[in-house]
Amino acid sequence: MRFFSDNAAAVCPEVIAALTAANTLDTAYDGDALSRSLDARFSDLFETDVRALWVPTGTAANCLALAALTQPHGAVVCHHEAHIQQDEAGAPEFYTHGAKLLLADGEGAKLTPQTIAARIDGIRDDVHQVQPHAISITNATEYGLAYAPVEVAAIGALAKERGLGFHMDGARFANALVHLNCSPADLTWRAGVDALSFGFVKNGGMNAEALIFFRPELADATLYRRKRAGLLFSKGRYLAAQLLAMLDGDVWLRNARAANEGAALLARAAGDRLVYPVEANEVFLKASAEEAAKLRGLGFDFYDWAPGEIRLVISWDQAAETIRPLAEAIRAL
């Protein structure tokens, strides 16, 4: 049984159905009816006028957002364990033409206004030092922690005060949102966020993510950058269809809830072993090498995060009955 990551799970049936339904001729690129409906659809969801672009990967969404907020000679402040720093192969530097990532600290890969300020306050305001242009946070974080609206807003206030753009990597935005039980608006633009990488792939999509701009003018140059990066699909309707299929009937929330509930089930079994509170669909556990081996011997697959620490991720399609045996096994360690 695989608890390795949610990034390789199967695609939810609504998406498959939507791809089949979209399989007729329409205009190329993003000129088709489905793509053209995205702005309105996401504007409804976010209760404000947004620009919504499909992109195929979370890395692409993140890096187009950063390129919209940061000049090549500027910098992005992020956590030293942020995905954009650790796992995107230098894509932020590629898309921004060499902007720096300034690495800040914080428990559970979570930034605060204080840790951000601590990283940038010492930067001299001269041309020799790279100046910050934007802040990027991940919600839920790389450790499955959710920033609440008030926490986002505190960082948003700092961004505004310092004249910095504010990006949220929401690869697991849905998981954070259902945990917080707040509105998408409260978690984003009302808290000062300028651009959101709104993840669908980890949550049951195939290969479509949404890049949302809460400052609509940021989309203008991004449309050129998306094409220039080889990301403008000629049959874009098959990406739009995925996003729409998951918004319809709140499939995206249903899927995220299922994954979070599975994680909660494991969290209850884990007790003191938990490294972090479980607020999304990721569970980080203390487990010795022997214990990890024992779990693997029982057929459970997962990631060795650090010495004495393992990571278990629940996907949208893992039913409770398939998770319970792992919960039992953890209890029995």
Next chain:
Amino acid sequence: MRFFSDNAAAVCPEVIAALTAANTLDTAYDGDALSRSLDARFSDLFETDVRALWVPTGTAANCLALAALTQPHGAVVCHHEAHIQQDEAGAPEFYTHGAKLLLADGEGAKLTPQTIAARIDGIRDDVHQVQPHAISITNATEYGLAYAPVEVAAIGALAKERGLGFHMDGARFANALVHLNCSPADLTWRAGVDALSFGFVKNGGMNAEALIFFRPELADATLYRRKRAGLLFSKGRYLAAQLLAMLDGDVWLRNARAANEGAALLARAAGDRLVYPVEANEVFLKASAEEAAKLRGLGFDFYDWAPGEIRLVISWDQAAETIRPLAEAIRAL
């Protein structure tokens, strides 16, 4: 009836079926069984050891190939009407970090050793002038002309003599191949081609193209560049599945033949109006503004290529009976 382009046609049923069949858990990125089978499968097809990478768009395939063959301070020789120059929004410059495109001439967007040499022979061999590093041709060309193996080989010989890399943009490689009735090997590496953008999307795929390296070592750094460009899908198996489904049972050849036959049907109707011989699935016709309007009035949709000239493109799924009315209408002009 749409004859505007083949880039927005529906997806062929084998691809849809393959996506559904692939819809179970497997390893992420390109670690799944389908992705791992690509090298062998394309090596069989090309009768030599190749490295085959899925990428989502033709622009991505072209630009990763160019980045593998050209340093940032170098240049790529291509036709002044090449897709990489005209329709990729500067993606070659983005991926190569600013290499120049050197524009050569030729009827029907076709290069020859002579026109290439004419473009580069005047370049002084000093550090002030950008030196050519690679040649890129499109087969079939932007005007639907096929380079025969002997024509490719002549350019390949020049590339070798000058120490230049050699890329083929094969967005309509299948259409060229079925017209020429030669082997994939003869049209590529045996003629000196180093890298091929092997198009599937215009030929019935959804969002997967193959990037083929005939010098396998070129793939090594490309794997990093693919990720760095945000092009490494976490659920890569849905791209591999498309390519494999179209290789199986020669669906790719069947689709290309169908499109070419439709174009041939129009070509016979067009007679003297043809601007170029029809060797793939594109038909360029002389037609006055009034004639174009008449055709549109009959419900046919197409591209106004130039004053007095229209472009008709046949897709894999356009049956002869849907094309005949257009053929009649052209005859009746």
Next chain:
Amino acid sequence: MRFFSDNAAAVCPEVIAALTAANTLDTAYDGDALSRSLDARFSDLFETDVRALWVPTGTAANCLALAALTQPHGAVVCHHEAHIQQDEAGAPEFYTHGAKLLLADGEGAKLTPQTIAARIDGIRDDVHQVQPHAISITNATEYGLAYAPVEVAAIGALAKERGLGFHMDGARFANALVHLNCSPADLTWRAGVDALSFGFVKNGGMNAEALIFFRPELADATLYRRKRAGLLFSKGRYLAAQLLAMLDGDVWLRNARAANEGAALLARAAGDRLVYPVEANEVFLKASAEEAAKLRGLGFDFYDWAPGEIRLVISWDQAAETIRPLAEAIRAL
């Protein structure tokens, strides 16, 4: 006797004297008194508020200007024989992160609103085609022709109408100006120019050029880019000193006049052999290979520009008596 180029001539005595005079301690980079005086000094000269930055080479000046006026996904329209296209090794692409150069035509490397429009009018306004962001002209041109204020203004009007930035490469700005006998203001910002590469090196300087922004806000990000390109000298005062020494007492005009007069002397000797009118310090002559060999045999050194054509350039320090023998030899051919 060398007529090869003005780019390697000796440095005028005022510059040498200024370097010696500057040889005391002052603040580093551009914080010294000399550097800080540049804005005011050039604002006086141009009769408007400008920002003036020293840079070491004309290529650096040109490319920083282009980077200020063009986004990476945009393009610069220039003549196909422009120095930025032909002789800067791809530096414009490096500094702009891959913007394209769109090549327009014109006799004597001179653009007009018509030839510029002819190059860009066919560009579709969509994300697939690289959109023009700026125009760059060279004054005097690569063939030694001067754009008069009215000609510059016509291009400036087009730039304004199309929303394009406007850059002037003035490697030989002084030579054009003394020929036209107009004010620096009339030849630049009053005619719509946004940024000027103001050449001093070819005119008797050692290694300092001035980059002038007539829209002062363009200088802000340029200060970062100058440092980021490794162009911010710690002992910047030795660059500022050169510029100031040549403005003092109108040394720059004196030097340019001397060079132009030498060229005029040759032009009178050349008669029908002239390929272009001589409006600066360059003389392009029809001369067969035998004639060129004969001149070389007499000890004159020059550039074989094209088959049957030679280029003679007069430097600021070539006295009439050293030029007359060449004039005689040309007459005697």
Next chain:
Amino acid sequence: MRFFSDNAAAVCPEVIAALTAANTLDTAYDGDALSRSLDARFSDLFETDVRALWVPTGTAANCLALAALTQPHGAVVCHHEAHIQQDEAGAPEFYTHGAKLLLADGEGAKLTPQTIAARIDGIRDDVHQVQPHAISITNATEYGLAYAPVEVAAIGALAKERGLGFHMDGARFANALVHLNCSPADLTWRAGVDALSFGFVKNGGMNAEALIFFRPELADATLYRRKRAGLLFSKGRYLAAQLLAMLDGDVWLRNARAANEGAALLARAAGDRLVYPVEANEVFLKASAEEAAKLRGLGFDFYDWAPGEIRLVISWDQAAETIRPLAEAIRAL
């Protein structure tokens, strides 16, 4: 009296004399006799075949070296206080097209094989993480500490073992060398260094540094990159002349010795206040805000490095009698 930095000191008389002596016509760029003599002259100095290029700034030297050793998708390991990370405005990212700097630790800005390994050993060997391509150290370090040949060699061995390029930022190479009393060869290529930024400007030059490649083939593409960065001066002989003038009669060693001796004089006065041993021409002292104010009140100018810490730098031209008063003042604190 200024102890702020050595980067703004006056130029030594031999350099001024050489500029005057070079003030005759010669071939442009690096085709002149002086520039062409550099390879041989530096090869003599380093007792091996090297390629030696003039460049105008230390940032340019560093970044051209890094670009020769690192691909855009790779990384450079350096100290978190290295000049390339802290004070070059993102120039390394500009020149390498976005390679990452991986920041390692160490007292006095000094790396060791252990701290380097600690930074890179955790990097997974996959395409998601940026892989190290090169190591860069500064000798003398940003805190004025000298790496001895044996220390450099230990890092060189690690570089070789891991297949990494090895760059030395020698902005104060001369100061380190005279302290260590070893040969230039022992401190560089014999210890595994591939490329050296050999500083002359801080040591009495005007605006010329030497970029030395101990693997000569690395120079080939660098010549293109130097031009592409706008760094190829048309009157390059005035840069070559500076380097040669300082090699002649070991002026570079004389100047460095003078600066080091001044620093040693202060070090003896400082006693327990020293933060680091003084091995070059920089002195870091513990000094309270009150003490710093007192020194400033006496007319001494310096850099407030950190709370409770000041930096004093001695330039080549500061005579002992001008330093003694500061030494007295420090003693008297």
